[in-house]
Amino acid sequence: MDGYLVDPKNTIEILKKYDIHFQKKYGQNFLIDSHVMNKIINTAGINKDDGVLEIGPGIGTMTQFLCENAANVIAVEIDKALIPVLSDTLSRYDNVKVIQGDILKQDICELSKIYNGGRPFKMVANLPYYITTPIIMGILENDMPVDSITVMVQKEVAMRMQAGPGTKDYGALSLAVQYYAEPYLAANVPQNCFMPRPNVASAVITLKKHEAPPVKVKDKKLMFDIIRASFQQRRKTLVNGLKNCGSLCFDKEKILSAFDKMGLDAAVRGETLTLAQFAELSDLLCG
Helix, strand or coil: CCCCCCCHHHHHHHHHHCCCCCCHHHCCCEECCHHHHHHHHHHHCCCCCCEEEEECCCCCHHHHHHHHHCCEEEEEECCHHHHHHHHHHCCCCCCEEEEECCHHHCCHHHHHHHHCCCCCEEEEEECCHHHHHHHHHHHHHCCCCEEEEEEEEEHHHHHHHHCCCCCCCCCHHHHHHHHHEEEEEEEEECHHHEECCCCCCEEEEEEEECCCCCCCCCCHHHHHHHHHHHHHCCCCCHHHHHHCCCCCCCCHHHHHHHHHHHCCCCCCCHHHCCHHHHHHHHHHHHC
């Protein structure tokens, strides 16, 4: 694959040519493993009919693979210094548009209309840990025109997204993600697949958006307030977590009455409840 950035030699050449220094604040760790690239393409199910929204293309390593497999690619890069680099590394492709800016400030609905005929994008990203949750939840909560999200994230975050009740990784993030999408952990990615090597292991996870939420709930905001309160202090019983949460106004009797109707023990902990049980509890408490 002559000239492709997945070859470390070509990546080093580009970094020297443009005097690029890795920006820790942007979480810049560039992929240099073609097997991982192909895994992302295959997991996302990208083909020549698809419009892809890439967040954080960096120097364009993944973007090159996306351009060769998708109908068109919209790449949003926050680092101004990388825009001329991307013009160079993507110069052979006529199906890519690079936008400089923060993805959280982009009008994705408008981008879909302009560049993808109003159809939903398939989103692909290699995200630093500190911005993973705001970006993913921002896309999901605001019902952006995105069919699926395939991301490289810190392995610990991926495990939390797909965790089930009663496991150590299960928490508010698991429930929030699973309310909006079905997560699938596609691959673990070791540190030596990146330049520079990150300090933590990574993983590829795909979130396929639900056509409709898997549970019906009267007050979605209340349900998520209850979920957050349930996991703030994991060692506490659920009744104490809810009773002591300042943003919720439920007395112990009301909470225990709801537990009784659900067949739950008074000493139950939040980490054992399913999404469906949280929805039921929320409906009972708001009634």
